[in-house]
Amino acid sequence: MMYTISEISILIGAHRIGTYDQQITWLLTDSRSLSFPESSLFFAIRTGKGDGHAYIKDLYDRGVRAFVVENVPEGDYANANFLLVPNTLQALQRLAERHRDSFSIPILGITGSNGKTIVKEWLYQMLSPDYTVTRSPRSYNSQIGVPLSVWGLWEKSQVGIFEAAISQPGEMEALQRIIQPTLGIFTCLGSAHQENFESMEQKCLEKLRLFKDVEALIYPADNQLVESCVQEMNFKAKLIPWHSTGNAIDDNKAVCKVVCQYMGMSDEVIEERLQKLEPVAMRLEVKAGVRGCTLINDSYNSDLNSLDIALHFMNRRPEREGKSKTLILSDIQQTGVPPMMFYTHLSQMLQQQGVEQLVAIGPVISEHSYCFENLQAKCYFFPDTQSFLQSNLLGTLRDQLILIKGARSFCFEQITDMLEQKVHETILEVNLSAIAQNLDYYRSFLKPETKMVCMVKADAYGAGAVEVAKILQDHRVDYLAVAVADEGVALRNAGITSNIMIMNPEMSTFRTLFQYNLEPEVYSFRLLDALIHAAKKECITNFPIHIKLDTGMHRMGFDPIKDMPELIDRLKQQNAVIPRSVFSHFVGSDSDDFDAFSAQQYDLFLKGSDQLCKAFPHGILRHMCNSAGIEHFPERQMEMVRLGLGLYGINSRNNKLINNVCTLRTTILQIHDVPAGDSVGYSRRTFVERDSRIASIPIGYADGLDRLLGRGNGYCLVNGKKARYVGNICMDVCMIDVTDIPCQEGDSVLIFGEELSPSVLADIIDTIPYEILTGISPRVKRVYYQE
Secondary structure (H helix, E strand, O other): OOEEHHHHHHHOOOEEEOOOOOEEOEEEOOHHHOOOHHHEEEEOOEEOOEEHHHHHHHHHHOOOOEEEEOOOOOOOOOOOEEEEOOOHHHHHHHHHHHHHOOOOOOEEEEEOOOOHHHHHHHHHHHHOOOOOEEEOOOOOOOOOHHHHHHOOOOOOOOEEEEEOOOOOOOOHHHHHHHHOOOEEEEOOOOOOOHHHOOOHHHHHHHHHHHHOOOOEEEEEOOOHHHHHHHHHHOOOOEEEEEOOOOOHHHHHHHHHHHHHHHOOOOHHHHHHHHHOOOOOOOOEEEEEEHHHOEEEEOOOOOOHHHHHHHHHHHHOOHHHOOOEEEEEEEOOOOOOOOHHHHHHHHHHHHHHOOOOEEEEEOHHHHHOHHHHOOOOOEEEEEOOHHHHHHOOOHHHOOOEEEEEEOOHHHOOHHHHHHHEOOOOOOEEEEEHHHHHHHHHHHHOOOOOOOEEEEEOHHHHHOOOHHHHHHHHHHOOOOEEEEOOHHHHHHHHHOOOOOEEEEOOOOHHHHHHHHHHOEEEEEOOHHHHHHHHHHHHHOOOOOEEEEEEEOOOOOOOOEOOOOOHHHHHHHHHOOOOEEEEEEEOOOOOOOOHHHHHHHHHHHHHHHHHHHHHHHOOOOOOEEEOOOHHHHHHOHHHOOOEEEEOHHHHOEEOOOOEEOOOOEEEEEEOOEEEEEOOOOEEOHHHOEEOOOOEEEEEEOOOHHHOOOHHHOOOOOEEEEOOEEEEEEOOOOOOOEEEEOOOOOOOOOOEEEEEOOOOOHHHHHHHOOOOHHHHHHOOOOOOEEEEEEO
16 A cells, blocks of 8 residues: 555654655665665664664665654755654554554454464465465564564455564553454464563463454463463453364464364365465575575565565675576465556566566466566566476576575476585574574663674584674674684675674784784784784774783783783874774673672773773773673673674573574484394494394584484484484494384484584583584585574
């Protein structure tokens, strides 16, 4: 739907500055997601990640002329409209609320700890043959995501399906006013986001606030706490229980069945459609392709909203430099819009996103090929997938960044299979969304002005430094930190422009530091003098450095008391380098046992750093808190903190997972029947005591699987059950005992991940999670995805 800027100004109660008449179709909260500047309204929202007001000038230069702001920027903004409000986030929510008021249709509101997105997508599949359904794109269920989702309602919408998620008390009221569900769906209650709630009961009651005005509520009556909370809320709605089967997939289907029954669908049609449910693509996968290509696989999720999200994801990829962008796209089905209008609009979107080659597959999109005549890209049209596979085009794709999106009926897995580079069957899956979630978790302990350094050394703890750095740059962290200059150069060459700190600089790399703008840690007078000499030789002035103080680690650093006068004197006598920050390390912030020593360290650091800061007119950042310190000592965050292991999902205070980032998987190659008394593996170190089924899996110590896990010490998971390692771990293969586990060759094996934390493996072999994560060999393929 389209609103005039005047109408929107009235709806949100804004003071309008500007008279330019404008029609608004798109709401924008992220400057990187701009597609249609002339009809977009940008909300300059302030968050813990940044201030949207900082991007107004850039958006204006790119054609945006409508802005919702808390303060009007200085400068010449001809023909622009500024809608001045006290709070831009609340204005966005108010606009979505007023937009929702225009619709008297069934609105399904979904919340719960897990299963929201799957239930939403499956309900879409089951209801869309009968209704024009508008739904949340992907997992747009936050304070910003929900209003953007509800804005998608339009005059043809017959049913709306929206999910809502909260992470702390008081958030659901705003989401309820925006969604205004007529039918409530509660999927389940679990431990996710528990950290900000006093109890499970409090979290349950907060979630149930979404349903205060629904006509009916579908909820898991088997959960006694949910049942009790539902009764406590005293809903006037019709209460419709659903009953758990104990299996997550079957539970999600059970919810969908009850919803469809409530919507009046016959049992026969329900069963037929349940059988045809397609797997939900919960993530954007990035894989290495043949002939230098990189694949972004988002198949089986083909609609305009998800395409727009995927295109923006594609444009933010570090590999895009030097690679042309190709989109392989099927017919987009059930749009509710005349095909000519839809594909003309799609062509404009592809032009805005800079797609350079389009491979369009399907009878409808091929029939409307004329809609793409103005698209400045090579366009190829095929009636079906087989026609494309039989053409010569597939073999010409070289050095491309390829986004693959297609409806399930087009079987695009055939295309992916031919383009994907076949490598080692052992893979490390890296959840980039979890990186962002963990970042937000630790940011929640910080003041808005506190800066953050994120550690991406050791190839981002094995996760892949370039990929992780790109996500962190997108989320506007203040500094990235690596160990050596070569790691920083690799990031710069991959397009990373964020500030980069080098924690262990070598004197032979000074020229590299200057060339790539890599800021070194300085921990000794010898290093300082050499760096100053090198900078003067290159005619460099005011090159930022980071001063390290030794407050008790006794590893490296200046003495905060004895060395400080001389350090200040040497720094003030030159202008080649300038202190940007001063820092130290807590020795034991992960344990309460060392709190007294941590306090001594902090006091010593303050004495030294205060002298340094007072000696210079410019601001010098101070930082001492690591991941554990951020949570344990929030009062000691000073101007900056450093986030390391916590970013990768492990809470070093208790070794529990926050949001799991890395999952190491492999597959069963072969299963042997081994009689009792026979040995398994090199040197006959293990003899089985009973007739056993022994599976071989393609992972060994050359992949990073520690040999100490062998001979029954450690275990992996096969179909959710423990399978102990048998015999010695070999270089490339190891054996596991699957005697009591129903499984077959080709089944997946979890080495570590959500269900088996790296911390568990670390405890078994008396080491730390860092060693488990950083030990994964480069030959293990990394597969990156976003949820």
